Structure formats: C-alpha cells, structure tokens
Amino acid sequence: MKFTIHTYGCQMNVRDSEAVAALMRAAGHEQAAPGEDPDVAIVNSCTVRGRAENKAIGKTGNFLAEKRAGRVKAVGLMGCAVSRLGADVFKILPGLDFAAGPRRFGAIPMLAERALAGGRELLELPDPDEIPGCMDAHSPGGFRAFVTVLLGCDNRCSYCIVPDVRGHEYSRPAREVAAEVASLAANGVKEVTLLGQSVLRYGRRNPAFGPQDPPSARGFSEPFPRLLEMLQGVDGLERIRFTSGHPSGCTPELARAFRELPKACRHLHLPVQSGSDRVLREMGRGYTRAEYLSAVARLRGTDPEFAVTTDIIVGYPGETEADFEDTRTLMEEAGFDNAFVFKYSPRAGTRSAALPDDVPAAEKERRDQVLLADQDRRGLKRNSRLAGTVREVMAEGPSARNAARWSGRDSGNRIVVFEPGAAPPAPGSTVRVKIDRAAPQTLYGTLAP
Ligand code: SAH
Ligand code: SF4
Numbered sequence: 092m093k094f095t096i097h098t099y100g101c102q103m104n105v106r107d108s109e110a111v112a113a114l115m116r117a118a119g120h121e122q123a124a125p126g127e128d129p130d131v132a133i134v135n136s137c138t139v140r141g142r143a144e145n146k147a148i149g150k151t152g153n154f155l156a157e158k159r160a161g162r163v164k165a166v167g168l169m170g171c172a173v174s175r176l177g178a179d180v181f182k183i184l185p186g187l188d189f190a191a192g193p194r195r196f197g198a199i200p201m202l203a204e205r206a207l208a209g210g211r212e213l214l215e216l217p218d219p220d221e222i223p224g225c226m227d228a229h230s231p232g233g234f235r236a237f238v239t240v241l242l243g244c245d246n247r248c249s250y251c252i253v254p255d256v257r258g259h260e261y262s263r264p265a266r267e268v269a270a271e272v273a274s275l276a277a278n279g280v281k282e283v284t285l286l287g288q289s290v291l292r293y294g295r296r297n298p299a300f301g302p303q304d305p306p307s308a309r310g311f312s313e314p315f316p317r318l319l320e321m322l323q324g325v326d327g328l329e330r331i332r333f334t335s336g337h338p339s340g341c342t343p344e345l346a347r348a349f350r351e352l353p354k355a356c357r358h359l360h361l362p363v364q365s366g367s368d369r370v371l372r373e374m375g376r377g378y379t380r381a382e383y384l385s386a387v388a389r390l391r392g393t394d395p396e397f398a399v400t401t402d403i404i405v406g407y408p409g410e411t412e413a414d415f416e417d418t419r420t421l422m423e424e425a426g427f428d429n430a431f432v433f434k435y436s437p438r439a440g441t442r443s444a445a446l447p448d449d450v451p452a453a454e455k456e457r458r459d460q461v462l463l464a465d466q467d468r469r470g471l472k473r474n475s476r477l478a479g480t481v482r483e484v485m486a487e488g489p490s491a492r493n494a495a496r497w498s499g500r501d502s503g504n505r506i507v508v509f510e511p512g513a514a515p516p517a518p519g520s521t522v523r524v525k526i527d528r529a530a531p532q533t534l535y536g537t538l539a540p
Pocket of ligand 1: 250288434
C-alpha cells in the first residue's frame, strides 16, 4: 500500500513519524509521492495546546473528506491527541479507521493493513508504562537524526498535559542508545539530537547503565554525562545535541561534559516558562528565577558563545503585569539566543485548568508580541557580536529563502547562510564561514579558506 504521514507538534512526534515510516517500509509498504493519493493517510497529532490539537483534528477531517470522495482508502490518527481523547476520537472523527497512542506506534503497520482489509475503529491505547519495542527503527538517508532516549515525563507541571498523554518517564538502556547511534553513524549520520521531555533526567527514574557497562573514563557519576561520553566514542559521529533541558540537570558534571567532549554542541534548549518566582512556584517548575539564571551562567561558563534558547508561557492564570515584567527582565538577564513564546491554553485534567483562565486573549497577544520584539532586538545584538568571526558550520543545502545561497548551523544551532562558491559543499560536511552580517535569527557570511 501507499501511505502518507502528516506530523504536528514537537521533535518527538517527528521522530515517532519517522519510525512509523520505517516500520511501514519494512512491512513492504511505500510512501506516496508528493501529490499522489495515498491508500492510507496518517496524522500524528499534538495536544499540548488546544490550537495544536484542533489543527491535527482538522487535518484528519480533511483526509476523511478525501476518503468519502474515494481518493483515500483509510485514515488513521496517532500521537498525543489519541491518548487524551481515547475512544471518543471515533465520535469526533466519524469514518476514522484506526487510532494509536504515542507509545503504540509500533502497531500502526498492522492497524493500517487491517483497516485496508475492511476493519474499522481499531484503537491501540498504551498503558503509561509501556515501552515500544521498535524505538530504533530509522528511515535511511540524511546526515542528521533524532534519537529518543527518555520517554514520558513525571514532572507534572501544573499546566502540562504531556505526562497524561505520554506516560511515565523511562530511560532506554545506554548500550541500546549507543548501538542505535553507531548504526546511524555507519549509515552516514553526522549529527544526532537526543530527545526527552526532560532529557537531563536520563537514568534517574530507572537505571540506564548496568554492571556490564564499562565505568566512565572521565569519572562521570551522573548518567547523562556518562551517556554523552559513550556517544563521543562513536566513529563518524561529529555532533551531539539534546533537548529539552531543566536547570536541575545543569550540574557541574554536565558543564564538564560540555568542556571535555568536543562532539557535544554548545547549545541547550532550557525552557524557563516565566521569570516570576510566584508563577514558577504555581507552575511547580522546581526552580527559582535565581536558580535558573545560575544554570545559564554555568553553561555560558563553558564557552561564552554557548547558546541558550527557551520556551515562555504568557497569560498563565493570575499572571499580573508585574509577573510579566519579571519575565521580560529575566529574558534580558539570561540573554537568550532564541525564544518560543506560547499563549497559555488550559488543558482539561491538569492542575491549572481548575484556575480561571483570566488573562484576556488580547492581553496574551500583547504580551506575546512584546516578548517577540524584545527577543528580536536581543537576538540581533547577540548575533552581531559574532560578525567578523569564523564559525564551523555543518552545511545543510540551498537556503529556503534564496536557493543561490546555502544554509547550515553552527555548534550553537544558529542558522548560518553563506555563498556556496563554485563547488557547493556536500550536505553534512563542515565548512568554515566568516560572518559578515547578523540578523535576529540568522548569520550571513562567506566561505573562509
Ligand atoms: N518537556 C518540555 C516542554 C514540553 S511542551 C519542558 O518541560 O521543558 C513544549 C512547550 O509548550 C513548553 O515548554 C511550554 O512552554 C508549552 N506549553 C506546555 N503546555 C502549555 C499550555 N497548557 N499552554 C501553553 N503552552 C504550553
Ligand atoms: Fe510538561 Fe513539565 Fe513534563 Fe515538560 S517537564 S513535559 S512542561 S510536565
């Protein structure tokens, strides 16, 4: 059969979709070409905010209309919205053939086959401790890959639905992760991004290393730095990234890992959510503003150009103008290299959903715009300091805006656009680029000898 997968949400969903595509191909199926009608259309959904869920449900509705018009034979939904809605997905989406929650994506080839054979309303809901057996399925090609190392989340921040839909925290054994990364590298992958909701909690709820694993050569006692050290040894691999971080994981040992492991990229996505201690306490984030800022200082202590990016929620219940100003000043003090701002969206069943959603939509919008404008100025200022320097850039390919130029990323995950010269570099190769000019989210330069 021919299939398509349409993905919403975070990198973990992108990774799950890639695994499903690999499993489908292994079962003898084929991805539909762009513009070609698939036999089976699959939507991978997000539910972290109401709007994200609505988009995925809307897209599934469009595929169901295609099905009624006879262009698609079966439609399936996977991902976080399936966990949240359970069997109700079949009421919300009449005609839907199958649905599988986030930790059950391994069942999708079987569900798709049964749906084509005439099955309907096939539902696979995982239990919150389930461990998928096919975590290492990858689609070939490309020089970058995502590797999920930590499933689920046990933090229970007041606003967040993720623990309800992605289940309990589980760390994959380090040897399994290392074998997966080694096999990716043997197939041409040069950069991996290790994924986990709170990835620095790797190996905390369940052990990731066993007695068979060799001790850390650098004497790391914490599991995450130890994992990084293990991956530093993978031949052919050049860069290791990971996301998302939490200040409690920004330990002296993690800083030492950044200093001593050249493959560890100088960037961490460290969601702060708010700069107000009162709001942080209400959210149950487990750190104060001062603790967050000292985590940032520790990271930048390893390299002054270490990039720190973040997520912010504006309009949390009861967020006052003073709380918002605290967020603005925190963002300035932290000197973020980039920031994603989200408007608070109540999610049924979370602790904060019981509080009145009392910041008006127009005010959430205003706070969003203020933070984005601040960040643009800050991003420009921070990037401008790099003008005149030479950055090591992993070349990706022609730039999306202007195909005559190429784009790539530096170790800090900054986008670098450059003139490729007479012989364009191979995608995935590392080039040296002299930075001529900066924009809030981009550096521009020319190839350096
Ligand atoms: N595990 C990550 C975040 C995962 S969700 C972490 O804790 O760092 C991605 C982002 O969505 C969060 O960082 C937060 O900024 C945002 N988010 C989560 N729930 C939200 C909600 N109910 N309303 C608005 N934004 C939300
Ligand atoms: Fe949600 Fe908090 Fe877990 Fe992140 S750490 S997924 S925000 S509960």
